[in-house]
Amino acid sequence: MNLTKEDIQFIDTYLKNSDIMFTDVRTEMVDHVATAVLDEMDSKNLTFYDAFKAYMVVHKKELLQCNKQFKKTTDKIVLKSLFKKFIAPLNICVMVVSFFLLIQFFPLGDKKILKFIPFGFLIIAILIYYIVVLKKRKQRFSGIERAGCILILIFQVYNIIQNPFFNDKIIITNDYFFSIVFALLLGLSAAFIAVVFQLNKKYTNHYTIV
Amino acid sequence: MGNSKLYKGSLNTIILKLLEEKGKMYGYEITQKVKELTKGELKITEGALYPALHKLEAEGLLDVEVAKVDNRLRKYYKLTEAGEKETVNRLAELEEFIRSMQNLVNPKWSIE
Secondary structure, three states, rough: OOOOOHHHHHHHHHHHHOOOOOOHHHHHHHHHHHHHHHHHHHHOOOOHHHHHHHHHHHHHHHOOOOHHHHHHHHHHHHHHHHHHHHHOOHHHHHHHHHHHHHHHHHHOOOOHHHHHHHHHHHHHHHHHHHHHOOOOOOOOHHHHHHHHHHHHHHHHHHHHHOOOOOOOOOOOOOHHHHHHHHHHHHHHHHHHHHHHHHHHHHHHHHOOOO | OOOHHHOOOHHHHHHHHHHHHEEEEHHHHHHHHHHHHHOOOOOHHHHHHHHHHHHHHHOOOOOEEEEEEEEEEEEEEEOOOHHHHHHHHHHHHHHHHHHHHHHOOOOOOOOO
């Protein structure tokens, strides 16, 4: 016995309405529930709706608990990937070279425009995040959304430390400090973009039904 | 089950051992296999199984493969190379633990 497309859609909609929003989490839950419901239908000779109701009465709480736990694990995966990309040899080379080039050839002096550049890296990363990933998707994926949260957090921390529109004093007076921040944000933005593309590729490969 | 708490600390090792034997498995299959092997003594709940699987995946011990089955997608888990090595270590640890427990609760009895 198999479940129809409508039955699967019914389970998917039910889980979505139960606040399991991310497609990657829900896909696994849908398969779990569908297989369990099929077992119930076979063993107890029930209709789909009766088997589904019987299963959900007992297991809904567990399924929702699983959804909460998943967010923590996803954060861990995203941060680990971000760190890996950040310390990748090429990224470190780019950061080191940009630091020395800046120190050597572009001392801040009166060129106040330079202080906007690190801010620009983060803006570019956020734009790429929204344009390339979110605008193309109708579905929500946990890793991509959690990565977005991490980027916004970094952006806010940078704004507190040094917002080029409001704060003239902290970075602009110190070439070395500015160059370090410049190099780190360049590396972080590049790592973030690489992670988002990597996650996007992974989800496209895993969750596209051909 | 009253004694499920005793199994709780070994859940990751149980999952790794099953995957080592079967190659690749999906979530529901794991719950059913455990139920079958323990003759219904241990029932792994969704709330325990999936966080454990996701944690093992995050640690790089499991790899994921998604396949279309009937009208839905199914996520299969399999051991990575690191996972295979870790399974050997964790099984050795578990055996050592069982031996120690046996010595503690029943010094005269032995599994050997």
